[in-house]
Amino acid sequence: MKHPQNIRIATDSREEILPDFSPDFPYLASCVELSRQRYPGAPWHWHRTVELFYVETGAVEYIIPEGSFVFPAGTGGFLNANVLHSTRIVSGSQPAVELLHLFDPSFLAGERGSRIEGKYILPLASAGPRLLSLRPEDPAQAGILALLRESFTLSDGDWGYELRLRQTLGDIWLELFDLARPTMETGNAAAPSDALIKALLVYIHENYARNLSVDELAAAVHISRRACFRVFRENLRTTPLEYLRQYRLGKARALLENTRLPITQIAYECGLGSSSYFGKTFRRAFGRTPGDYRRNWHDRDRN
16 A cells, blocks of 8 residues: 655646556555645645545545535545545644545446446446545445445455455445435536636646746636636635645745755745745745755654
8 A cells, every 4th residue: 555745746637646557457545644744635636536535543624626525534435536626634633544545447347338337337437426425424324434444454465356356346336326326316517617727727837937927827728817716716716826826835845855956946946936035935834934844854854
């Protein structure tokens, strides 16, 4: 099981890059540890896989364009494919541990065009809920959570692991299908602006190092300035320039943690201007200067 401390995003599509994910076995298990100091959460992203998750400790908040949903320890959920989302540890929560199954629907469907794909897989993957919450207070959901917890006890070193895993995930999928039927009947299509916000994020992620204006962002996806503000507000509940600022700070923090680049160079490469402006902006966001943050980060690694 992978233990990532950050996520990697493809530069061309902005999809999450899943290590060791191959066409002959399109599945990945992951254990994510969230803490305020080390890894508070994942920025906005999406992936072609569906995601089943279970929160072992702490509390994790999932944010999608439709709203935010808190998952305390003992709960879990289903995140559908290609759903734009971010996650973060809940304020005041102890460090959180989250277990994830990430897999392409074809892992369960088998051959494309099969009866299984058409009858059971595509309806949930294409018309099912974008995010489905599982709570132990509900008897039906408690049963799914029990299956989900059990699925993470399977060991990839055991004989027959691949078959047992697919069987267990298939059992969970069928229970989710039954649970989601009423929601599927009312429809859960992505908002019309879903493609627009993804295109805008792609443009920002490819051009954040230079000066960007709202007018340029709007022109890049052929919408008006006013529509650009509306798309960000409806999907991310923020403004284009605030998202850009937060993204730049996230890239700067990663460079402080993982490189020895001078602070002036990091400021330049992340589009944050002079080292003086970078220092003030970084301190407002993270409570310490870039230099202090880097020293504290590496001191923890040594200890």
